[in-house]
Structures are given as C-alpha cells and as structure tokens.
Amino acid sequence: MMSNPAKILTSAPNLELIIPEIPEEEVQKPVKLSIVLPTYNESENIVPIVQHLTSLLNPVLRKDYELIVVDDNSPDRTWEIAESIVSKYPNLRVVRRTEERGLSTAAIRGWQVARGEILGIIDADLQHPPEVLLKMLLLLKKNPKVDLVVASRHVEEGGVSEWSFIRRVLSRGAQILGLIILPEVIGRVSDPMSGYFLVRRNAIANQNLSPLGYKILVEVLGRGSIRNIAEVGYVFQERQVGNSKVSWKQYVEYLRHLVRLRITLWPIGRFLRFGIVGFSGVFVDMTFLYLLSDPSTLGWNLTLSKILAAEVAIVNNFLWNDAWTFGDLSRSQQGWKKRLKRFLKFNAICSLGLFLNVAILNFAYNVLDLYLLPNGRYIANLLAIAIVTMWNFWLNMKLSWRVTQVK
Template structure:
C-alpha cells in the first residue's frame, strides 16, 4: 500500500464509477488502518474550506484518532479552493486533496473520492458548514450499532431548516412527492431522500457501477446498493455564511432525470416488501379511524344543510361545505392524535396552518384519485358500483395517509 507524501495531490480515478473492495491509494504514515473516509466535495469554497477541515479534524481526532481520512475533491475551483486545502495538509495529516480538471459535478466528485478512499465506512458532507459536523458522531454510532446506512435527516425529531423561503419549501415538497410516485421503493425508505449528509458501510456498494445525474447521490446509493438496515439522525440545516448557493433550476431537472433513470434500471417499484417494512401500521390505523369519524361528520353536516326539514341549502353547496368541515375534523384529530409526536414539535399557529393547507391539497388530490379508481374498477374490473367505490376509497385512503406522512407531518422548520 503506497504512502501519500506531504502536500501531494491524490490522483483522480478514471473509468467507470465503481467502488472496489478496498483502495490502495491512501493510508497514513503510521500505516494505521482507516475506518472512516469522509468526502468533502468542493467548488468555490475558499472561504469555508479551512473552517470545515479544522472542525472535522478536531472532532474526529477525539473520537477515532488516526483511523479516519478527510478527502477534499475539488472541481478546479477558480478561487483556488484546492490550493488552500493542499496547504492545510501539513497541519492536518489525515487530510487528502484531489483536484479534478476534466470532470465536473457533485455526485461524480463524491464517487471519485470514494474510489480513492481506504475506509470500510464511507461518507459525505458539504463544505459550506450547512451540515453541522457534530452530527457525524451520531451517524458513526448508528453504523457501529448495526446500520448499513446512516442518514442525517431534516424531517425527523431533532431536525429542521433554519430559514427557507416558501418557494424553496414548495419545490422541496414537490420534489419528494414526485419521487414517491416514481420510485417509492427507494424514497420511502428514508424521511429525507434529498439529504446530502450520510455515511454507509463500504460493502453496500462494492462492485456496483453508479450512474448519478445531478447531485442527489443518496438516491443512487440506496437505489443501486445492497443497503439493509437504515438509521436516521435529526439535524438542523443551517444557513450558509460564506460562498454562494449551488441550487439552481437545472438541479431539479437533473433530479427528475435521475429518478426516471433509477426507476427504469433498478425495477424497485415491484419490490413491495421494502415498502411494507417501512409502513407504520399503527399510525395508519389511527389515520383510518379518524377518516371514519370524518364520514359521520360529512353526513351529519350534509343533512343539516341540505335536508328540506332543516336549512334546505342546495345539494352541491351543502356537499362542498360538509366535505370541508370533514377535512377540518380529520386534520385536527390527526394533528393531536395520529401525528402528535410531530405536531408537538411545531405548535405555532402558522406551522399548523401550513400543515392544514397541505392536508387539504392532498385530500383534494385523493378525491381525484378516488374518482379515477372508481371509474376504472367499475368499467373494466368489477361492474358493481358499491364494490368499486369501496376499492376506490381504500386506494385514496392509503394515498392520503402515505403522502401526508411524508409531506404534511414532519419536522421542517426550527429556530
């Protein structure tokens, strides 16, 4: 195994994006076996690179001294990020630096770093300090306790985002919903599939040829790897202090392209067993009971508004009002019972209003799905309107629950 000389750059791997059993590219001067290799992809991060290297080194020197490596993979930044990182190698002996001049892209940069890494545990973290370094220790602990993959999530207890615009939140929710529809067997396994902060056991992707599009490397890891147990750790996504954001519209287009490519190449949609393992039956039963109460509320309000012996309002107007009252009933019960563990973390009226609006929109989509399934079943499968309606209700109920679970009741906004 060769030894990296001080201040020398790592050679850039070439060929297919495939992770080998082990790499002979890196080790430390004392031939201490590397346990953990953390990749830091960079582009124009001159203002952050010293800070992130210092914080990570201090943290890991205390927890796994001499058994880790930090690999900065820079896409030939015009601000000289790679040069600054290289100058830090004397002070931080666990630091390696790779300068890519013929390739571009965050996902491929991460994989090239993994190819050059020696650790049995591989990870990735952003260089902009939006990923709090201390969460690494919790992720490492999850791996040590048996997880194949440990993901830092913004959408479980202890997680959130400090300050996102409404448009960015809307785009994030829409992207996840689209992902659940296209690739449920992958996106349903984690609460934050858009996360770029995670680690996993090397053997999960050994021999797999990765083929990412855009910057969502976690999707590629789960979709193509042999990932068993997954653990999640909550973290707060912080605001950038230095440099500029890399999020653009093109990355959302790349994300959709990536989903479709994974769907066509992995066939995960047919593996319902993975979905069932992730399906929270107890919460679904509570959701179903709440939905049943909504039926009684709907019928009662419809009677009070439309019956000639009461108010005698027109039927259509009465049904719209009754339906909305039932939705409000269902939301309140779900908020204080079905998803109480999540809503208790976000008690402000604005947060509750956002959840209600999302719940309303999802239920509206569920109504459209209900009508479509009713007609399809009645016209092509079972020519019995009542049986077809029961099937349509069941499908719409699962839809409403699953999408609300993933998008409406989750921790996303913290101070």
C-alpha cells in the same frame, strides 16, 4: 511547487463508477472512516470545515480516519488552499478533478480512493453541522446490522433554519415526485434529499453507480445493498459565506436521475413472466366461457359464466405466478396459510384491476375521442390492458408477494 500536491483526477465522465472493496495500494493501511467533502469555489469555507471536523474526530478516532476533499478545479483554487494545509492536518487528502463536474460523482470519486470501512459525505459550506457526525458514528458502532445512517431534516431534532416558503415547497415537491416515480427507494427514508450520511463500504462496494446532479443518497439507496437504515435529526444551516450552487438545473437533473433509476430498477424479467402468465389466463378465460355458456355445451347464463371463467383464470394465473413469476419469494413464505393470504390479495387486486380496465376503456374511448379513429374501441382496450397489467404486476409484487413476510 507544493510539497504535497493534490492528486489530479482526469477520468472521462462516461467511465463506470464502481467503488472497490479497498484500493489495492491501500489494503495494508485501511482506516475506520473516510469522509468526502465535494467542493467548488469553497475557498472561504474549506479551512474552517477541516478544522472543525478534525477537532471532533481526533479525540474519537485519532488517526483512524481521513478527510478527502474532491474539488472540481475551482476557479477560486479551493483545491490549492486545501492542499496547503495538508502538513498541518495529516488526515487530509486532496483530489482535484479536471474533466468531471457534479457533487454526486465527486462523492463517488472520493470513495473510490478512500481507505475507510465506513464512507460518508458532508457539505463543505458548513450547512451540515459537523457535530451530528459523531451521533451517526455512534449509531453504526452500536448497531452492526445498520448499513446506512442518514442525517434527516424531517425527524425529531431536525429542521431547516431560514428557508423561504418557495424553497420549502420545492424541496417537498421534489420528495413527493420521487415517491411517485421511485416509491420503493425514496420511501425508505424520511429525507431522501439529504446529502449528509454514512454508509458501510461493503453495502455499496462493486456496485455500478451512475448518479446525476446532487442527490447521491438516491443512488446509494437505489443501487446499493442497503438492508437496515437509521436516521439522526439535524438542522440545516444557512450559508454564511460563498454562493449557493442550487439552481433549476439541479431539479432537472434530479428528475432525469429518478427516471433513469426507475428504468434501470424495473424488474423486466419478472414483468415478462407475469405477462406470459396473464396471456395464458386469456385462453383459460375464453375456454371456460365457451364451456359454461355456449348453447352446445352447458348453456349457462352469460354473466354467471363470465364471472366463473374469470375466477378460474385468476386461479390459473395465481398458481403460475406463485410457482414461476414470484417463485423465489413464495418459496421463502411456505405454508398453506401464507399461500391462501397471497391468493386472496392477488384475487382482490385482479378484481380491482377489472374495474380499472373498464374505467380506462371508457375514458379513452369517450373522453379522449378514440371513437373517432378506425378500430378505436380496440385501441382503447389495448391501452386499458397495458395499464392494468402494470397495475396488477406492481401491486402484486408489493402486496401479494412481499419480502417483509419472511421471518
């Protein structure tokens, strides 16, 4: 019987993963830093990594830190080896999970029991150089407004040691895929695939985190309240002992993770308001087209009437979107110059959307052979309208009503 048995975690995988501010039982003795080391069959690496981290952190933080090994019930009994050295390394804690698997959820489970004001994660296989941890800590100390520090392979002093061409292509391909699906999340850092970072607890506390696979940083960026980010370069090392856990399944889980986050983070309420405003613009367009072009009214040229009617509808849509759809953003960007700037951007995007609408309509009708279907032209038009509506909404949210315009 061990004198300091590992804490056994048997929570079902479908439970919400919410990190508390500080666990109640630990509130009287918080520490500055908690580093989680997720492990599975790392019996040969666990002692060296604990030794290395302890030798680095003891002179800087003394007792004001903790290392938390979260082991997924490894067949090689990594958890038992870690638990056997707790008496030698009093800053070490061990969690053994018996019903859950996965690096990302292991990180969160470790943070749930952690006492640190700053939470971190590092691989236990020595592929993440521990020395970089001190640089990240120093950045957080010097910059209290920074919420997240990421160790990156894609900035100065960063890189990989001996990766094959195929592995480099897969890594970059995964990043590009992320930029396509989740640009506002993946694009915030140079190395979103990194599994080596520090984050302030208050930036992710009380958030419902639900990651898949290995890319915990994507979840933190997507669901956390991360304002300012800093990066530190590091060279990813080759594994010296043990076997790599990376397989094709990890790439599938990464894709599922991206899609699930995309669905969750899509601003449904704002999009519905944008759609309602767009629907009102159809009536404005039709009404003015009738008033300007019908022989019983002004009887103007049809093309000129259509251009003017479309522009009136755009003005209508802008005013409603500025006051309602994006009202929370426009109120923080007051002044006629900023409003005019938003209008010009909105007008340009909607005009481009009109050309895109015509292009999609013709492509769907002629190339996809929708002309063979009954009412094919109307089906093609609905498809074009749906795509262009999402185009107009997304670009206007990112360009016309940009939060970054706030001083």
